[in-house]
Amino acid sequence: MKLSRRSIFILLIIILTIALDQISKVWVRAKVIAGSQSEIIGHYFTLHNVENKGAFLGMGSELSDSLRILLLLILPVLILAFVLRYIFKDKTLSNWSLFSFASIIGGGIANVFDRFVYGSVTDFWHIDLGGVFRTGIFNVADLFVTTGMIILVCVSFKKKKVS
Template sequence: MTLSKRSIYIISVVILTIALDQISKFWVRINVAAGSQSEIIGQFFTLHNVENEGAFLGMGSELNETLRVILLLILPIVVLGFVLRYIFKDKTLDNWSIFAFSSIIGGGLGNVYDRIIYGSVTDFWHIDLGGPLRTGIFNMADLSVTTGMIILVFVSFKKKKKVAK
């Protein structure tokens, strides 16, 4: 079976996203003391080493083990599988959409891997530009998922603009 350039592109983005995520988390686990906080650019950009047993901003960490496994492991794997199947099958997707979906899949799989292997997800970056311009503590997988979602929003607006013309 020969893989198309499109399939190689999808697989490459997913694998690269997982690799960058796992390498960065490995580096943080080895080099940054658990629970610590270091300034990178003053208080605006800080480096941490926090284990998150939940999902976004720790949501779900208080759930019982069965619900946590269903909502944070099984459901994401099923959804990511469907998204992967979708991007392989829908030949009308543009390169930006393929990149965005592949980044989301890679980021999602990076965090799922952590939950399976470590029982939690290592988060380490925090941005605080004041007021509402502040993040929770996040990692490369979160950044990949968020970037993918932002790209999809822009692509969607671009497509709607073309249809309106």
């Protein structure tokens, strides 16, 4: 089976996203003391090593093991597979949309992998701009998922504006 340039682009973004995420997490697990906090840029940008058993901002960490498996492993795998199938089939998607969806899929796979292998997701970055902007503790996969979502929203507004 010969892969098209489009398919190679999609797979490359997904693989690159997973690789960057997993490399960063391996480094954090090996080099950063669990539960610690170090300043990268003052108290505005800090490095941590936190294991998150839940999803976004720890939501779902209190669920029973069976519910957590269903909601944080099985359901995401099904959704990621559906979206992956969609982007391979829909030939009308722009390159920005493809990049966005591939980033979201790659980040999603990377976090699901962590949940499956380690039982939790390693988070390590935190931004606090003194009340102006503050994040939870996040990782590279989260960054790709969020960036992908922001680009998708921008692309959809651009489409509506042109129509």
